[in-house]
Amino acid sequence: MAIRLKGKNAQAAMEFLMTYGWAILVVLVAIGALAYFGVLSPVKFLPEQCLFPSGISCDDFKVTSTDATVVIRNGLGRDITVYTLAAGNCSTANISTAVASGTQKSLTASGCSNGVAGTAFSGVLTLTYAQTDTGLTKKMVGTISAKVQ
DSSP states (O other): OOOOOOHHHHHHHHHHHHHHHHHHHHHHHHHHHHHHTTTTOGGGGOOOEEEOOTTEEEEEEEEOSSEEEEEEEEOSSSOEEEEEEEETTEEOOOOOEEEOTTOEEEEEEESOOOOSTTSEEEEEEEEEEEETTTOOEEEEEEEEEEEOO
16 A cells, blocks of 8 residues: 655655654664663663661662671661661661661671672662660661662
């Protein structure tokens, strides 16, 4: 079935569509080639961040293929005892480490598979702690996004 157009305007419209159709096809092939060879790798544009709700801050972090290390700062105004840390499918056993108000503590969650070096990691951070003065156990949930090192 052939499309029949009448007049010079119709011919100009078809030529316009064909020319820009080829141009768009060339651009799509170029983008595909760049993505195939890793130039447009989304891992390169991944913002690395570690976030907790107010009270506990994540000062530094590192994700490797077998564990995740997070440096937290206690900004709750009270001393706490941290019991567990989970990052994605990494977790700690009962660590019972004290963190005084305003100080930092490095915590490592291990026993997991975060992928190979250079890939993206994104997961949920779960911190279980108790305030030293009251003894009430609480859970704080945050997020972590990083490149696996």
